[in-house]
Amino acid sequence: MGGxxxxxxxxxxxxxxxxxxxxxxxxxxxxxxxVGTAATVKAMMPESVAATGAxxxxxxxxxxxxxxxxxxxxxxxxxxxxxxxxxxILTDSGGFQVMSLAxxxxxxxxxxxxxSHIDGSKHHLTPERSMEIQRLLGSDIVMCFDECPALxxxxxxxxxxxxxxxxxxxxxxxxxxxxxxYALFGIQQGGLExxxxxxxxxALKSIGFDGYAIGGLAVGEGQDAMFGCLxxxxxxxxxxxxxxxxxxxxxxxxxxAVKRGVDMMDCVLxxxxxxxxxxxxxxxxxxxKNARHADDPRPLDEHCTCPACxxxxxxxxxxxxxxxxxxxxxxxxxxxxxxxxxIMQGMRDAIAAGTxxxxxxxxxxMRAQGDIDPI
Amino acid sequence: MGGxxxxxxxxxxxxxxxxxxxxxxxxxxxxxxxVGTAATVKAMMPESVAATGAxxxxxxxxxxxxxxxxxxxxxxxxxxxxxxxxxxILTDSGGFQVMSLAxxxxxxxxxxxxxSHIDGSKHHLTPERSMEIQRLLGSDIVMCFDECPALxxxxxxxxxxxxxxxxxxxxxxxxxxxxxxYALFGIQQGGLExxxxxxxxxALKSIGFDGYAIGGLAVGEGQDAMFGCLxxxxxxxxxxxxxxxxxxxxxxxxxxAVKRGVDMMDCVLxxxxxxxxxxxxxxxxxxxKNARHADDPRPLDEHCTCPACxxxxxxxxxxxxxxxxxxxxxxxxxxxxxxxxxIMQGMRDAIAAGTxxxxxxxxxxMRAQGDIDPI
Ligand SMILES: [Zn+2]
Ligand SMILES: [Zn+2]
Numbered sequence: 001m002g003g004x005x006x007x008x009x010x011x012x013x014x015x016x017x018x019x020x021x022x023x024x025x026x027x028x029x030x031x032x033x034x035v036g037t038a039a040t041v042k043a044m045m046p047e048s049v050a051a052t053g054a055x056x057x058x059x060x061x062x063x064x065x066x067x068x069x070x071x072x073x074x075x076x077x078x079x080x081x082x083x084x085x086x087x088x089i090l091t092d093s094g095g096f097q098v099m100s101l102a103x104x105x106x107x108x109x110x111x112x113x114x115x116s117h118i119d120g121s122k123h124h125l126t127p128e129r130s131m132e133i134q135r136l137l138g139s140d141i142v143m144c145f146d147e148c149p150a151l152x153x154x155x156x157x158x159x160x161x162x163x164x165x166x167x168x169x170x171x172x173x174x175x176x177x178x179x180x181x182y183a184l185f186g187i188q189q190g191g192l193e194x195x196x197x198x199x200x201x202x203a204l205k206s207i208g209f210d211g212y213a214i215g216g217l218a219v220g221e222g223q224d225a226m227f228g229c230l231x232x233x234x235x236x237x238x239x240x241x242x243x244x245x246x247x248x249x250x251x252x253x254x255x256x257a258v259k260r261g262v263d264m265m266d267c268v269l270x271x272x273x274x275x276x277x278x279x280x281x282x283x284x285x286x287x288x289k290n291a292r293h294a295d296d297p298r299p300l301d302e303h304c305t306c307p308a309c310x311x312x313x314x315x316x317x318x319x320x321x322x323x324x325x326x327x328x329x330x331x332x333x334x335x336x337x338x339x340x341x342x343i344m345q346g347m348r349d350a351i352a353a354g355t356x357x358x359x360x361x362x363x364x365x366m367r368a369q370g371d372i373d374p375i
Numbered sequence: 376m377g378g379x380x381x382x383x384x385x386x387x388x389x390x391x392x393x394x395x396x397x398x399x400x401x402x403x404x405x406x407x408x409x410v411g412t413a414a415t416v417k418a419m420m421p422e423s424v425a426a427t428g429a430x431x432x433x434x435x436x437x438x439x440x441x442x443x444x445x446x447x448x449x450x451x452x453x454x455x456x457x458x459x460x461x462x463x464i465l466t467d468s469g470g471f472q473v474m475s476l477a478x479x480x481x482x483x484x485x486x487x488x489x490x491s492h493i494d495g496s497k498h499h500l501t502p503e504r505s506m507e508i509q510r511l512l513g514s515d516i517v518m519c520f521d522e523c524p525a526l527x528x529x530x531x532x533x534x535x536x537x538x539x540x541x542x543x544x545x546x547x548x549x550x551x552x553x554x555x556x557y558a559l560f561g562i563q564q565g566g567l568e569x570x571x572x573x574x575x576x577x578a579l580k581s582i583g584f585d586g587y588a589i590g591g592l593a594v595g596e597g598q599d600a601m602f603g604c605l606x607x608x609x610x611x612x613x614x615x616x617x618x619x620x621x622x623x624x625x626x627x628x629x630x631x632a633v634k635r636g637v638d639m640m641d642c643v644l645x646x647x648x649x650x651x652x653x654x655x656x657x658x659x660x661x662x663x664k665n666a667r668h669a670d671d672p673r674p675l676d677e678h679c680t681c682p683a684c685x686x687x688x689x690x691x692x693x694x695x696x697x698x699x700x701x702x703x704x705x706x707x708x709x710x711x712x713x714x715x716x717x718i719m720q721g722m723r724d725a726i727a728a729g730t731x732x733x734x735x736x737x738x739x740x741m742r743a744q745g746d747i748d749p750i
Binding site: 038039040042043044045067068072075076077082083084294295297307311312313315316318319320322323325326327329330 | 413414415417418419420442443447450451452457458459669670672682686687688690691693694695697698700701702704705
């Protein structure tokens with residue numbers, strides 16, 4: 001079994017393309033990771049997720065520790081076998097989701113005590129326990145246990161939270177130990193404050209990680225503020241390691257992040273939107289619920305090669321969505337995931353060819369056209 | 376384009392095997408038809424339905440006439456294209472489901488007036504309109520418009536209803552006309568009464584149809600009563616045409632019906648049960664919700680070649696079912712449909728080999744064992 005490494009293959013401006021080598025397979029970057037919260041990417045078979053071009057999934061520690069539990073998954077041979085996904089898996093640390101529980105959790109230096117949203121049972125999560133859970137799951141890329149405030153927040157709260165996360169990063173590193181073929185990523189915090197981001201980056205680099213995430217963004221600050229932060233945050237992180245922007249985002253967020261030097265992203269948006277009838281296309285967002293699609297024999301996107309576009313009309317997708325049929329979520333999720341992966345492939349090719357600016361201009365020009373006219 | 380024909384290839388006792396030839400492909404009999412109520416077999420991609428071995432689907436006139444409407448489907452190129460299913464489709468006449476609306480419908484000699492369960496709008500269905508709708512849908516096998524009482528019912532009600540259905544059968548035949556490559560099936564009625572069933576069969580034969588359905592069973596009479604009726608009803612129908620038992624059923628119902636000379640069946644059971652966690656296996660029914668499966672690394676059925684059994688443990692299926700994940704319904708439906716098709720293939724082979732009795736004894740012996748012991 002080989003190790004874990006990042007190979008940068010090209011750069012255009014700040015945008016980078018490369019490959020993350022792992023024992024479970026290569027991940028071409030920039031990479032988009034579909035979210036498989038509860039050991040499934042909702043509405044998708046894992047082989048269909050792979051068919052969209054996904055080379056890595058994200059799993060949620062918080063959800064899996066509660067149900068079916070990390071110990072159970074470990075006894076069953078680990079998350080890959082459990083959910084029938086043999087390529088790499090990145091797991092979050094549980095921190096972000098526990099923090100979102102608001103009233104149901106209590107934070108100390110040691111860690112967080114919280115109540116399950118499923119049955120109200122009490123749980124304790126620390127850096128050490130998070131490392132143990134992610135090891136039991138068999139995660140290939142393990143995330144440090146951290147904490148972050150919703151934005152806006154005052155500077156004191158942001159600094160205090162960031163410094164706690166850096167102490168937890170050291171404890172995560174110590175607890176993770178040395179595991180050949182597995183990676184531990186640190187998470188930069190510091191809100192939108194350049195000085196705190198710098199302080200956080202320095203703390204992480206002195207600990208040393210296999211990759212570096214940018215945490216605490218996409219938490220309500222808006223795209224301008226996020227891009228403002230991404231104008232400096234990636235540069236503060238090591239050049240020779242993957243940079244992962246957590247929980248992002250919409251197609252234009254993703255493109256803007258890659259342009260600023262981000263290599264990896266994850267988001268529930270393409271799968272969640274698939275189930276609510278929101279369709280992402282090269283020409284912007286379509287709401288399939290809309291009556292204008294009821295008689296439309298055309299596909300969502302005539303250039304898309306996903307099964308939803310190859311085999312079905314907008315009229316069909318409208319019909320099954322309005323009829324609450326599961327195939328609506330299945331097809332729309334497939335299309336959305338396919339489209340997101342197509343964006344990533346487009347960016348990888350453009351960066352390698354040194355034509356990222358032209359690609360980006362075309363991306364925005366296509367979107368500005370809006371959807372095709374009604375029939 | 377060729378015509379529609381039935382070729383009997385073998386018989387063992389009363390059980391028959393053969394092929395229904397249609398321009399859209401052959402249907403090997405005995406055949407089980409999955410139900411695609413609203414232009415989708417719930418939780419399944421059509422290519423997955425075909426992968427289970429299904430060679431024909433059933434579509435519901437009642438549902439499709441209300442949403443998205445037959446005219447709309449016709450404008451979009453017909454039901455096959457609309458739902459991406461190129462093999463044969465049989466549509467019911469809408470009669471059975473309209474009759475089930477009870478308070479919401481009004482029956483006359485002319486037809487039925489009823490209110491939509493979706494939006495309360497008023498609709499009128501007659502033999503002529505049912506034929507028109509099924510033609511607009513592009514149905515390969517069209518069913519006569521009929522009516523039937525729930526059982527038990529008194530003999531007068533059964534006779535009256537059956538005779539109305541026979542008048543409607545003549546009107547259906549007249550309205551259907553002559554359509555090369557498309558078939559019209561008559562529907563025998565008469566409850567459990569041998570004399571009425573005989574009268575109905577004679578009426579249908581004198582009109583002349585491409586196939587003959589046995590209607591008005593599986594409506595609450597129980598398996599013994601149904602088998603009692605099937606001991607004579609199929610024999611009353613032409614030997615050289617397919618015989619279709621509507622709305623049946625559980626695996627043992629299906630086997631008992633084939634043994635009595637039935638060639639085709641349809642039922643929502645495998646798909647509906649898949650979504651409620653009921654799993655049909657060679658060793659009986661499994662409820663995947665049951666806590667005994669939570670840690671079980673074994674597949675539903677180690678001999679089954681469906682994706683649910685090849686790629687997932689009972690523990691996984693239990694987990695995703697309890698977590699209300701769509702993949703639970705997707706995988707369990709796939710398994711159930713696969714298993715139903717496996718029964719059909721087993722019966723076809725056994726009838727051709729003249730070993731139906733041995734196959735049936737084995738079928739019941741396996742079921743009698745019950746599920747594998749908990750781990
Ligand atoms: Zn598509
Ligand atoms: Zn199976």
